[in-house]
Amino acid sequence: MEHDVLLQMTDICKEFPGVKALDHVSLTVKRGTVHALMGENGAGKSTLMKCLFGMYAKNSGQIFLEGKEINFKNSKEALENGVAMVHQELNQALKRNVMDNLWLGRYPKIAGVMVNEKKIYDDTKAVFKELGIDVDPKRIMSTMPVSQRQMVEIAKAVSYNSKVIVFDEPTSSLTEQEVEHLFEIINMLRDRGCGIIYISHKMAEILRISDEVTIMRDGQYVATRPSSELTTDEIIRLMVGRELTNQFPPKTNTPGEIALEVENLTAQYSLLKDVSFNVRKGEIVGLAGLDGSGRTETLENIFGIATRHSGTIKLYGKEVKNRNARESIKNGFAMLTEERRATGIFGILNIRENTVISSLKKHLRMGFWLDEKSMKKDTQWSIDAMHTKTPTQETKIRSLSGGNQQKVILGRWLLTEPEVLLLDEPTRGIDVGAKYEIYQLIIDLANKGKCVIVVSSEMPELLGICDRILVMSGGRLAGEVNASETTQEEIMTHAAKYV
Structure with missing residues (x-):
């Protein structure tokens, strides 16, 4: 069956000061298909979508929706015309409830004046039922995990009866x-005739869910192919323009004496209970487990940004209290958080300010x-x-791609010269090439005798860079495996132990 063209973007150009972000890029999305958009960080995928969505004004080129030329001035106009986007970095009103977030700016009114709360509730329930989403419409957004907040975002896109829905890294914080x-x-949605644009770095997902794949590199269009004709290796070759045979750098670190000891760590407000382990000097330890197993909470309790109920932390035999982030930094700890946008970057500041903000003492004179x-x-x-891609040090960090923002934050922490580096999903939403660079940095740090603890949802990543993997389940430590001898199956068995 020949699908008709739903969306056509031709010769799109977009320039920022000092950067040609898009250089004559074209994209054709057919009705009732999933069209994947791939490329390294900074390839211009998100920029292209922002031009479609009216968040950026393109410099030249044309966009046609159902044969009609469009130029949205903002995202509201895009949504009203049937183009929706589910962002990787969720931008939601966290203090409001689910249904407020769903209908914000378009509440049904009674007699044009009062907000019809009952209708909002019923409409929300109806959308959720259709999508099989089990979330209470009255729940406050900030009390929900990222995955559920994302489901709300998807429901919102569907509630606009969208013809085109863009998913930007939708699975980066989801469990299997x-x-x-x-x-x-x-x-x-595809069966209903929607055109889905799916941006992701996960090859297996792309090959499984998409009908066609368009690949971009350095702001330019490379190729569009049917997914059935592509392999992972072929995609990587098109994306990076070179063969990437090894996804992980060679492991060159050798763990030494015990450096960090965590004993009976129990949290005040989460399910974390009685977690004990140690990390050697120059060792990379992975924390595996399903979402909600307590991986992130373990890091947050060590770093003092979550309230500890009990437990002790020792560094080289000396107890460290780590009651808050400042004290932890002073004690030689650093933490890279999972939610870049909410807890990592200072969006209005430039790259230099974002880089040195945690090590300002070093630059103080008199x-x-x-x-x-x-x-x-x-x-x-x-x-x-x-290898951060940026025009200058004065560039605002929010104008960089997600992967480049991640590199700036990692650089920031390395400048504090930590003894213990806690990394929560360090490569989330980052492309293959940049991942390799970050893995190399992690191994280099271990070579310098630092302790590195990595939380990751991607098992191949933990197996590829860690020495040992601790598996969390239901807030407890369910098992410990040697990374070079274990399998994904063994890790999953431990992960399901206390669920």
Whole structure:
């Protein structure tokens, strides 16, 4: 069956000061298909979608929706015309409830004045029922895990009766079950005749869910192929323009004496209970487990940004209290959080400010003025070490791609010269090439005798870079395996132990 063209973007160009973000890029999405958009970080995928969505004004090129030329001025206009986007970095009113977030800006009114609460509740229930989503419409957004908040975002897109829905890294914070549910929803939307644009770095997912794949590189269009003709290796070759045979750098670190000891860690407000383990000098330890198993909570309790009920932490035999982030940094700990946008970057500041913000003491002269030259030097070191793609140090961090933002934050923490580095999903939403660079940095740190603890939902990642993997289940430590000898099956068995 020949699908008719739903959306056509031709010769789109977009420039930012000092950067040609899109250079004559074209994309054709047919009705009732899933069209994957792939490319390394900074390839221009999100920029292209923002031009479609009216968040950026393109410099040239044309966009046609159902044969009619469109130029949305903002996202509201896009939504009203049937183009919706589920963002990777969720932008929601967290203090409001689910149904408020769903109907914000378009509440049904009684007699044009009063908000019809009952109708909002019923309409929300109806959308959720259709999508098989089990969320209480009255629940406050901030009390929900990222995965459920994302489901609300998808329901919102569907409630606009959208013709085109863009999914930007939709599975980066979902468990396997949730991914299955998302795919069911996507298949249902496809069968209804929606055009789905699916942006992801996960090759297996792309090959499974999409009908066609368009690949971009450095702001340019590379190719569009039917998914059935592609393999993972072929996609990687098109994306990076080179063969990437090894996804992981060679492991060169050798763990030494015990450096970090965590004993009977129990949290005040989460299910974390009685977690004990140690990490050797120069060792990379993975924390595996399903979402909600207590992996992130373990890091947050060690770093003092979650309330500990009991337990002790020792570094080289000496107890450290780590009552808050500042004290932890002073004690030689650093933590990279999972939610870049909410807890990682200072969006209105530039790259230099974001890079040196945790190590300002180093740049203080005579106790009160900051040495510009030394800050520039450190920032340049970070940009070079991370291969961060940015026009200048003065560029606002929010204008960088997700992967490049991640590199800036990692650089920031490395400049505090930590003894213990806690990484929560360090490569979430990052492409193959940039992942390799971050893995290399992690191994380099271990070579320098640092302790690294990595939380990741991607098992191949933990198997590829860790020495040992601790498996969490239901807030407890369910098992410990040697990364070079274990299998994904063994890890999953431990992960399901206390569920």
